[in-house]
Amino acid sequence: MRTAYSVETVRAAERELMARLPEGTLMRRAAAGLAASCAGLLRRVYGARIVLLVGPGDNGGDALYAGARLARRGAGVTAVPMDPGRMHPGGLAALLGAGGRVASAVPGRADLVVDGLLGIGGRGGLRPAAAALVERIPPGAVVVAADLPSGVDADTGEVVGAAVRADVTVTFGAYKPGLLIDPGASRAGAVRLVDIGLTLPAPDAQALQHADVAGLLPEPGAASDKYRRGVVGIVAGSARYPGAAVLAVAGALRGGAGAVRYVGPAAVGEAVLARYPETLIGRGRVQAWVVGPGLGDERRAQVLEDPVPVLVDADGLRGLDPQALRARTAPTLLTPHAGEAAALLGVGREEVEAGRLASVRALAQRYGATVLLKGSTTLVCDGTAPVRVNPTGTPWLATAGSGDVLSGLAGSLLAAGLSGPDAASVAAYLHGLAARRAASGAPLHAHEVAEALPAAWRDVRTP
Structure with missing residues (x-):
């Protein structure tokens, strides 16, 4: 599992170790x-042209000392300070002693540029002097961020104004949430962790990996039958959106439950049966409900009163009563995209997209539920445990119906016995993995994501 820690936590661990x-x-x-890491990105170090963008703090010192090491291996290293009078003295002496130099302007050519402008304490985007240096990064140079791309908020991933867009980020001691959560994550490129010996407490965020997901996947035993494995009920679809029900059932059938029960308009039920004849039709005993995909103006069934886990998505999210959800004794999982999350919070969509971490935490607290906030970085939060950041997916997932598949998949995992956070996290992981497989760099349809789920499941289970 990849774990991430707040600036306050990292700095406390650094102080303890430095003492x-x-x-x-x-x-x-x-x-x-x-x-x-820089040396590994170059075809050869000797003769390479390296530029250091140097800020006034310890981040600039990291870049200067790294530059000194590369200069001793024969690289031509040029440091360009944001504030010439405030360069780290030890790092500057080391660079000059190794044959590096200081310049007042960014050279027009470089093989590699190290961003050492701002550290993890930077807030509010780049200041004009730093932004001016970033604008002059030579085209074609590999950009390596020291610890965090300058201009990205380490705790949230928020970007206000200008920020460095790195090809690689070399982060020190621990991952920071801003490296895993968009929009910061999209600025970080490939992230490499350098262990500097920190002892860290519980993380603020975490990202599951194959082994973690494999350990959570439901697996039938010799005595299992379809009811012991769980039955998930799907309340979805309408005359206007019949496909949403078909796609939600498709995701649910591949999610580990023993059976899927569809409850909705008769005509939509016929469409579901035509595609998936194994589906049960009509109300009956279930271990979890999925309500909302494609309901349109149809009246949703009163599944929130059922004492089993309930996943609410899409049209089901309209008009939710926070007090009613908080009064439920069984788990509730909400799966909004940014627009739906904005409506639930009473804010603008742009506010949710700019502050995804704060938004998912606010939703979980307000509604007393586990929240899966969909988007370029999918986040899962139940208000208590570390926020989970989904590391899988592809931009091709931004296609109609993909969320319906995700809802069915997550609901099936709830019915199979997973907790709200685990069902949401595992579903997002498999969904993203299946989309990568189905897309392979080309456009895809939502039903292709559902069809690729068994292969993604096997990928995760393969040692």
Whole structure:
């Protein structure tokens, strides 16, 4: 599992470790990891043209010490300070002693540029002096961010104004939430972690990996039957949106439950049966409900009164009563996209998209539910445990009906016995993995995502 920690947590761990080590040890460890990563990105270090964009803090010191290491290996290293009078003195001396130089302007050509302008404490985007340097990064140069792309909020991933867009980010000691959550994640490129010896408490965010998901997947035993494996009820579809019901059932059938029961308009039920004849039709005992996809103006069934887990998506999210949800004794899982989340919170969509982490936490707290906030970075939060950040997916998932498949899949996992956060996290992971398989770099349809779910499931289970 990949875990991420807030700035406050990382700094506390750094202070604790620095009190036990000689001065400058952590910076030298970070610089060594940064230099090694830069060297690995170059065809050869000797003769390479490297530019350091240097800020006034420790982040600039990391870049200077890394530059000194690369200069000693024969690279031509040029440091360009944001504020010439406030460069890290030790790092500057090391660079000059290794044969590096300082310039007042960014050279017109470079093989690699190191962003050492702002550290993890930076807030509010780049200041004009830093933005001016970033604008002059030579085209074609590989951009490596030291710890975090400058201009990205380390705790939230928010970007206000200008920010560095890195090809690779070399982060020190621990992942930061802003490296995993958009829009910051899209600025970070490939993220590499350098271990500097920190001892860290519980994380603020986490991203599951194959082994974590494999350990959560339901698996039938010798005594299992379809009812013991769980039955998921689907309340979805309408005369206007019949396909939503078909897609939700498609996702549910591949989600690990023993049976799928459809409840909705008769004509839509016929469409579901025509595609998936194994579907049960009509109300009956279920272990979880999915309500909302494609309901349109249809009246939703009163499934919130049923004492089983309920997933609410799409049209089912309209007019939700926070008090009614908080009064439920069984788990509730909400799966909004940014627009739906904005309506639930009473804010603008742009506010949700700019502050995804704050939004998912606010939704979970307000509605007393687990929330899966869909988008370029899908987040899962139940208000108590670390926020989970989904690492899988593809931009091709932005297609009609893909959310319906996700809802059915997550609902089936709820019926199979997973908790709200686990069902949401596993569903998002498999959904994204299936989409990557189905797309392979080309447009895809939602039904192709559903069809690729068994292969994604097997991928996760393969050692």
